[in-house]
Amino acid sequence: MAIVLGENQYGKAENRLVRVERDGDEHWLVDLNVSTALAGDLADTHLTGANDKVLATDTQKNTVLAFARDGIGQIEAYGLRLAKHFVGQLPSIHRAQVEIEQYPWTRLGPHSFSRSGEGTRLAKVTYDGEATVEGGIKDLTVLNTTDSEFWGYPRDEYTTLPETKDRILATAVDARWLFSSTGVDWGKAYDTARASLLEAFTNTYSYSLQQTLYAMGTRVLETVPEIAEIRLSLPNKHHYLTDLSPFGLDNPGVVFHVGDRPYGLIEATVRREP
Template sequence: MTFELGENQYGKAEVRLVRVDRGPQAHGITDLNVTTTLAGDLTATHLTGDNTGVLPTDTQKNTVHAFARDGIGEIEEFALRLARHFVDSAPAITRARVRIEQYGWERIPATGHSFTRTAGTRTASAAYDGTTAWVVSGVEGVTVLNTTGSEFHGFPRDRYTTLAETSDRILATDVTARWRHADPTRTDWAASFAGAKDRLLNAFAATYSHSLQQTLHSMGQYVLSGDDGLAEARLALPNKHHFLVDLQPFDLDNPQQVYQVADRPYGLIEGTVHRTGAPDPGLAWW
């Protein structure tokens, strides 16, 4: 019986950093969580413990901090700088992926240095193999809810089906969405992100939904349709169920006013919308 080493990678997970940009009148902060992942000619370390080609994960952490000293800019740019650095400077490394989560802060009015945390998380990933780069932007943890404009009926029923059909329900979800850029050299990262996020939310609000799957597809289409530089969108939408409470035992009616919110289990709807003819870099790049 013989064995051989398969695909492998390693890196430094969740490097936390905050950069403060100190202006004369007000401060700005950039709050990041950075994960680096490297792959390449690493067979020796797995088979014999020879670490000649292994760039230490502590070095990767230090590199993130040192690069932040020079300025971060948009997180897509920062991720690209890091990914290219690791491949171009470490001989054994042939592919790098850098994923960044950015936590938003808003300055409290009438102050220059006091902030409050904003909802949702901006994300970006950059991958580089020495020749080709890919960039993905996105958001996580954006909670949205429609109090009407959603139905769910016409589904198959069997002996285990208890769910009642409905022609008017609350539809709520925590959006995780990512969109891949066709051109990693674009420079309008901030405007692209703002536009994509606006279209994502507007699609949720504007779509009369017969299923969360239909809403997902509409949101993906909206994201891509407003930016020719986007090739593909991937979304994960957990269905945050709101069930109408039965108040009849208390001799009360419930004209769609009081709901029970179910924490778990929940439906999880996932899907991809891509521009026809766009090249697919494969799941590894995401």
């Protein structure tokens, strides 16, 4: 039985980068976490230790920082610049992947900010002569205090969950979408997709988190024609009505305790039909 090297890549993970955009006394903040990964004709370094085809991970880190000198712009465009650069650097590098997280900050004054909880913007660019661009958002925590039910599911000897016609529905949205081209107004697409996720969550009367997920994905595809598909991962952040009867108190749907884990995890892809 032969032993061979399978698919492989290497890179520099989680390069933290902050760029301050300065316009007199007024500043803007761009806060990124950038990971790079390269693949290609790189078997020799695994098999023999030869490094003549390897673009050092420290060089990748330095490139990420240097490319920020003259501006970042939209993170999808920044990722495309980096990925195309890496593939062009050495004949041995055939594919580059750049993943970016952009952390949100809220302005307090001309040059003062606080970290906000509005969700982390995502981008993933893959280039191998052709470019594939994904966008997304994670850690977007949302909650409805009512207009959510869960009932009608099968029951067996291990089922203890009571049915409910009124519950809190809460989740932390992780959404990743695939663009159909690179000719996109990245900022507008992100803003519209994010707003559509929130609109669908807010306005959907929910009989299950699965139904809500599908409504959110559908709304994004309806409002952003450049998005070909969207993958959603929604943890069900459970809120349980607290039994206050041992204390001689009723609880008319006002006091809940929050379950940390385990939790339901609902995942699906919503895509356009060819």
